[in-house]
Amino acid sequence: MGRWWVVALSEAVHGDKALAVTCEGEQLAVFRDGKGAVFALEDRCPHRRVPLSPGPVKAGGLQCPYHGWTFDGATGLCNDIPNLRRDERVPARYAVRAFPAAEANGFIHVWRGAGTPAAVLPGASYRAAGREQTGSAVANIAFEQYLDVMLDGPECLVSFPGVHITDFFLGDPRRDGEHLVLDRGAVWKCKGNGPAFVRDHSLWVRTRVPLRGGDIRVELLSADEEPLVTIFIAASENRRGTTSLVWRGFRHATAAPLSWRWRMARAIGRAPFAIFPHIDGAAVAALEVAPSRDRRLAKTDARTPAERVVPVQERCAV
Amino acid sequence: MSEVPMMDAAGREAEATSKRDWVPINLDLRDTWFPVAYSADIGERAVRRIVHAQDVYLWRDGGRLYAAEFRPDRLEAMRAGASAFTNGSGFYPAVERYGYIWTWYGNPDNAHEELIPNIPFLPPDGQGIPRYTQRAVRFDAASPLSVENLIDLTHADFLHANAIGDSQSENDVVEVHSTSETVTRIRNVTRKSVAPVMRWIGGVRAQYQDLRAVLHVHLRNNVCISYPNFTPGYPIPNVQPFVPVGKHRSRVDQTNYTVHAPAPFRWLMPRISYVIQPQDNSVLRPQNARYFESTERRDLSSRFDGPGNRYRLLMVRLAERQQRGDFGYGADADPSADISAVLGMRG
Structure with missing residues (x-):
């Protein structure tokens, strides 16, 4: 069964140029037609295999920059080969693979795999409620590892200014549909005695990591679990063991007590978070495999969610 | 609460525990x-x-x-x-x-x-x-491994030597007693090098001191009640409840009841956990990840591991009993019974 993947920010695809992206290791060309509808084609001309993405967007679709063959965004069919005589037709089998594409909340999604595209898009769960920070990058870490590290050590992948993310996570990851959710303690830097000395953490960092797909949510919460920052990170497998990242996030308006550094950062318009494209290999290698173990186990658990529910009376186990 | 005397050789227990692997992570x-x-x-x-x-x-x-x-x-x-x-x-x-x-x-x-x-x-x-007796610390391991670390005697002389003291002593004897719900470890040490913390802030100027340290562990809730008594010196009664946060972490709201020790030792000693805890975590963190799955490579034991092996055995027995649906407390278990005598408290 296929699934939707976020491949780009909405604002990154505009005008008469296509955007080259990589999803599940495959190169795609994403573009809009004159009405703003979004399309995704295999980034490979079937004529001489050159990438389509550098070509211009024409009325009939995306035109190959090499010989001008043009491909319809919805079907992938080649509808124009320059220099053909008027009585010549493009053979019906001349086409590139086309992928269903859809847009929601500032994210462009592409459906990959078998089956009818699902009605719900991953990006639909994200709703900005403040000034957004957005970005995209290719991170120097493999996709599955990126998801695992988001559980084992998110401080290697993301930061919040003035916030120390601890590695004391609360309990074990809890299952929420097709995601695992884990909270960990965090404290304001330069406030109090440091993370080892606090009785109760003044902040939480909540990571929501998929078992399948690449939609990640990271939230910075107050001690009362009021959201301070929400980040939606879409990850997918890029080439050569790297990971494509696309993100949007925003700072919530809050009455929760904040550190002076946080208030200062807000006053000068500094981004409330940072996503690391360059990941410290030594820091990642030093992480013990801990909550991500549950993700790997859950991924291989073939039972249905209903079958996986264990009555609480039977939970005691060796 | 009647205490069952130690079955004479720690080796027998090591043998019993070595027949199956110790997978403490899922003990619930x-x-x-x-x-x-x-x-x-x-x-x-x-x-x-x-x-x-x-x-x-x-x-x-x-x-x-x-x-x-x-x-x-x-x-x-x-x-x-x-x-x-x-x-x-x-x-x-x-x-x-x-x-x-x-x-x-x-x-x-x-x-x-x-x-x-x-x-x-x-x-x-x-x-x-x-409040100065109360300090919360966090351990990077499941509760049973953290408790094992506390029961384990020989690690402290190496991992915590700068705070607690070295392994030098004239005589060092360990006893272990247990019920179906508790393990009690008693350590008697004579002419032990005075712990640095006691020498430098505790006012004990002697070169050696005797130690009788009793650790009473409740298996189900990992509540560890300890009564180390130093002569010359004083007792440092303490409670370390290892609350299981999950399979990877535990939290301990300690009470180091140093109210009868001289100042400033009584105020400063409870803070020693901030020195001890990172030292323990440096080994517990990688250790925890290696106890998730059963392995054919069984842990090896020395005679000093008797209390720890007893703990492992009793924890597994208790878990197996609960797995069979028996959550009751045995006739030999009475958590609220006065343990003053067990701890060897003065007066």
Whole structure:
């Protein structure tokens, strides 16, 4: 069964140029037609295999920059080969693979795999409620590892200014549909005695990591679990063991007590978070495999969610 | 509570435990009280604690203590999802004693106050326990591994030598006793090098001191009650409840009851946990990851591992009993019985 993947920010695809992206290791060309509808084609001309993405967007679709063959965004069919005589037709089998594409909340999604595209898009769960920070990058870490590290050590992948993310996570990851959710303690830097000395953490960092797909949510919460920052990170497998990242996030308006550094950062318009494209290999290698173990186990658990529910009376186990 | 004398050789237990691997990560023992927070830490604002990956929210309202599965502002909306741990009410049984809030983990119908462990050196009503004796620390391992670390004698002389002291002594004898619910380790050391912490801030100027250290461990809730008595010197009674946060972490709200020690030792000594804890975590963190799955490569033991192996054996027995549906306490178990004599307290 296929699934939707976020491949780009909405604002990154505009005008008469296509955007080259990589999803599940495959190169795609994403573009809009004159009405703003979004399309995704295999980034490979079937004529001489050159990438389509550098070509211009024409009325009939995306035109190959090499010989001008043009491909319809919805079907992938080649509808124009320059220099053909008027009585010549493009053979019906001349086409590139086309992928269903859809847009929601500032994210462009592409459906990959078998089956009818699902009605719900991953990006639909994200709703900005403040000034957004957005970005995209290719991170120097493999996709599955990126998801695992988001559980084992998110401080290697993301930061919040003035916030120390601890590695004391609360309990074990809890299952929420097709995601695992884990909270960990965090404290304001330069406030109090440091993370080892606090009785109760003044902040939480909540990571929501998929078992399948690449939609990640990271939230910075107050001690009362009021959201301070929400980040939606879409990850997918890029080439050569790297990971494509696309993100949007925003700072919530809050009455929760904040550190002076946080208030200062807000006053000068500094981004409330940072996503690391360059990941410290030594820091990642030093992480013990801990909550991500549950993700790997859950991924291989073939039972249905209903079958996986264990009555609480039977939970005691060796 | 009757104590079963040690079955003579630690080697026999090492052999028994070596027949099967020790996989402590998934031990989830029920029907017990956990000291989840200091009473003094809980006010009107809800505080979140975790027991075996379950949320426990604590707060007071109108002077009354509440312990619930959900935040107070979400309680009504979420109550339909309350678990059997609260009989569907959303509220855990909760009791305040010895300066802690104890919440019940298990079938609420079995929550009896007499199952709260006796801590003879702390005032039962918690009144007068100074805040300087209370320090919360976090361990990067599941509770059973953390408890094993505490039971383990020989590591301290190496990992904590700069704080607690080296392994030099004239004589070092260890006894272990147990019931179906407890392990008691007694260590008698003569002419041990005086611990640096006691020499430099405790005013003990002698070169050597004798030590009688009793550690009494409750298996279900990992409450470790310790009474190390130094001569010359003084006792440093302490409680270390290893509350299981999950499979990877545990939290310990310690009470180092140093009120009878001289100043400034009494104020500074409880802070030693901030030195000890990172030292322990440096080994516990990688160790925990290696105890997730059973392996053919069994742990090796020396004769010093007798108490730890006894602990492993009893924990597995208890877990197997609970797996069979038996959550009751055996005839030899009485957590609330006075353990003053067991600890060897003076007077």
